[in-house]
Amino acid sequence: MDTKEKFSKSGIKGFDKLIRKGIPIGSSVLVEGGPGSGKTIFCLQIANNACLRGKKVLYMSFEEPERKLKEHMHGFNWNPEKFEKQGLLRLERFRAIDISRSVEAMLSEAKRELLIDIHPILMPKDFSPDIVIVDSLSAIAAAFSGRESRFRIYMEQFFRYLERSNITSFLIREVTHPTHLRTSYSEKGEAVSFLADGIIVLYDILDKYGKRSSALEVLKMRGINIKRKIVEMKIVENKGIVVYPNLIIGENIKTRFSLT
Numbered sequence: 001m002d003t004k005e006k007f008s009k010s011g012i013k014g015f016d017k018l019i020r021k022g023i024p025i026g027s028s029v030l031v032e033g034g035p036g037s038g039k040t041i042f043c044l045q046i047a048n049n050a051c052l053r054g055k056k057v058l059y060m061s062f063e064e065p066e067r068k069l070k071e072h073m074h075g076f077n078w079n080p081e082k083f084e085k086q087g088l089l090r091l092e093r094f095r096a097i098d099i100s101r102s103v104e105a106m107l108s109e110a111k112r113e114l115l116i117d118i119h120p121i122l123m124p125k126d127f128s129p130d131i132v133i134v135d136s137l138s139a140i141a142a143a144f145s146g147r148e149s150r151f152r153i154y155m156e157q158f159f160r161y162l163e164r165s166n167i168t169s170f171l172i173r174e175v176t177h178p179t180h181l182r183t184s185y186s187e188k189g190e191a192v193s194f195l196a197d198g199i200i201v202l203y204d205i206l207d208k209y210g211k212r213s214s215a216l217e218v219l220k221m222r223g224i225n226i227k228r229k230i231v232e233m234k235i236v237e238n239k240g241i242v243v244y245p246n247l248i249i250g251e252n253i254k255t256r257f258s259l260t
């Protein structure tokens with residue numbers, strides 16, 4: 001196996017600079033950020049670029065309907081319909097409640113929680129993806145509200161399934177996150193963090209002049225010597241997410257912003 005088969009580039013140039021060799025194939029990567037920080041667009045772009053390279057992508061949406069996701073993609077001049085026709089892309093909407101119900105049913109059948117081996121509920125049987133995107137884990141977690149241990153069990157099984165199948169996954173998680181400079185990222189201690197091989201954080205930055213901008217950080221990526229810095233990113237019409245690996249947030253932002 002050569003390097004090309006072990007690592008996968010995202011096709012988002014500035015972002016690829018941060019992860020150097022690429023994302024190890026079979027990794028589970030959390031994509032975290034606050035509301036409107038660009039998590040969905042980032043993952044749709046990953047999906048689009050992977051399809052361009054002939055990879056099969058399953059986008060599991062627990063939030064927006066399929067139609068909306070396609071509209072977002074059209075806004076960046078991407079063509080999801082073409083990939084669907086080629087059998088490369090599946091954009092599907094699922095209901096989180098269906099997962100929590102099935103888990104309950106399986107657990108009561110299995111009697112003992114340790115016995116269960118959950119097949120990733122709702123995964124289409126006639127499609128074997130290289131990449132799975134889940135938008136979002138937060139929506140699934142909400143359906144397990146009050147039964148967090150059940151959610152943990154489901155997640156462990158889900159991660160195990162992805163690993164066994166050598167599927168690279170991008171799992172969106174909504175977090176309340178820093179909206180200003182020099183606030184360190186703090187782990188919320190949720191079960192999925194230690195299961196994930198990588199964490200990408202999208203930030204919404206507010207400078208002292210009241211101007212907002214977006215930033216991105218690769219917080220962890222097992223097996224890769226990542227560049228550890230928070231850098232500026234933009235969501236650009238007809239293009240998608242653009243990451244600027246040399247524009248570090250913190251040091252130069254005051255100067256740059258006071259000039260605008």
Ligand SMILES: Nc1ncnc2c1ncn2[C@@H]1O[C@H](COP(=O)(O)OP(=O)(O)OP(=O)(O)O)[C@@H](O)[C@H]1O
Nearest residue numbers: 034035036037038039040041042075076235236237
């Ligand atoms: N075609 C476009 N051109 C430029 N910017 C866009 C375009 N479409 C969306 N955006 C910007 O992207 C932002 C966030 O996108 P996205 O839906 O990916 O966020 P999110 O993190 O998934 O949010 P949520 O938590 O609500 O799901 C929007 O607020 C909008 O400003």
Ligand SMILES: [Mg+2]
Nearest residue numbers: 039040063135
């Ligand atoms: Mg979203």
